[in-house]
Amino acid sequence: MLTTRHGVRPLGAADLHEFLALVELDPVVNVFADYRARTTNLEPRWLGGEVWGRFVDGRLVAACHVGANLVPIGATADDARAFAERALTRGRSVSTIVGPHEAVEVLWGHLASSWGRPRETRWRQPHLELARTPDVAPDPGVRRTTRADMGELYPACVAMYTEEVGVSPEQGGGAELYRARVTQLVSRGWSFARFDDGRLVFKAEVACASPHAAQVQGVWVPADRRGEGLAVTGMAAVAELVRAEIAPTVSLYVNEWNEPARRTYAAVGFEETARFSTVMF
Structure with missing residues (x-):
């Protein structure tokens, strides 16, 4: 399978199964990417952008959603650097970069000098989950x-x-x-x-x-x-x-x-x- 430099290439419908397996390694953190994949089938015309995958030895190891939002998925620091290098080959089209702190920090560290001053940065936002009955009684009026x-x-x-x-x-x-x-x-x-x-x-x-x-x-x-x-x-x-x-x-x-x-x-x-x-x- 042809890939670009550092094993990064755009994904398509043929990659959907492998992509869903990747996001399901951390399904709650990756809910946005999971939702986008299931509703667009990874087709660029429905995505309004692309999803890039990074492959190592033919296996998908990380991905990056590139639409209105740039969102790293399962990305290590090395993956984030590879995605940033690809992003630098095009002008900034996204309105936000958002995702797990470590990957976003690396991405922005490589993109900042070319993409210009952001309107605002918000670092280390707590990601919260609830998978049980709440600790307080729900408002019956909602x-x-x-x-x-x-x-x-x-x-x-x-x-x-x-x-x-x-x-x-x-x-x-x-x-x-x-x-x-x-x-x-x-x-x-x-x-x-x-x-x-x-x-x-x-x-x-x-x-x-x-x-x-x-x-x-x-x-x-x-x-x-x-x-x-x-x-x-x-x-x-x-x-x-x-x-x-x-x-x-x-x-x-x-x-x-x-x-x-x-x-x-x-x-x-x-x-x-x-x-x-x-x-x-």
Whole structure:
């Protein structure tokens, strides 16, 4: 099989079985890659980019998703250097580099001088998992959202994204695309919220899922309702719903400096299993 320098080449549909075997070596940490592979069959036209594989003696040992996000998968420092060298042969097209800390650190160490100053870097973000009953009772008011909730849900999603990322998802004419993404999550049954007298007071979404895990994102409570425990019981409810109906393990990653969020997840019963890092452009 023809490979490029350092054994790196783009993967395709013929590689799907071997790729899934690779991601399943750490299926919760690799849930994003697993989800993308299963939904695109590793076809570039569906990926909106490529997945690169690194082969040693004809065996796939690591991979790297290269789309809107650059995500190393099962990569050692040596694998990350090989992926960085390939990335340097093309201009930066990704908006983030995200994944296990050690691989992201090596990737960025080789790409930084060519890819320019990032908008923000977040190192050593705790990656958390829950694969059992939560430690607190779930909020019975948390439910799946419907399209009828969009009047409350969409502004909350915009507010959460802006607060978390530092820029609005509507910036640069992105409102239509972002609304379509929120609507897609609602249609899949991956959006959850609690409403008090018609007002959204807690929300969270599943970003991606595989047979092994579901990754939660977008956890948010309005500023004037924080400190009431809504996120603790809300996340317990989301975890129960997800584990019963989507995947057996719930995962997420959180900024190291976000102590309130880390306390929330610890109270629910989430446990740290890895550290992620994110470089944002």
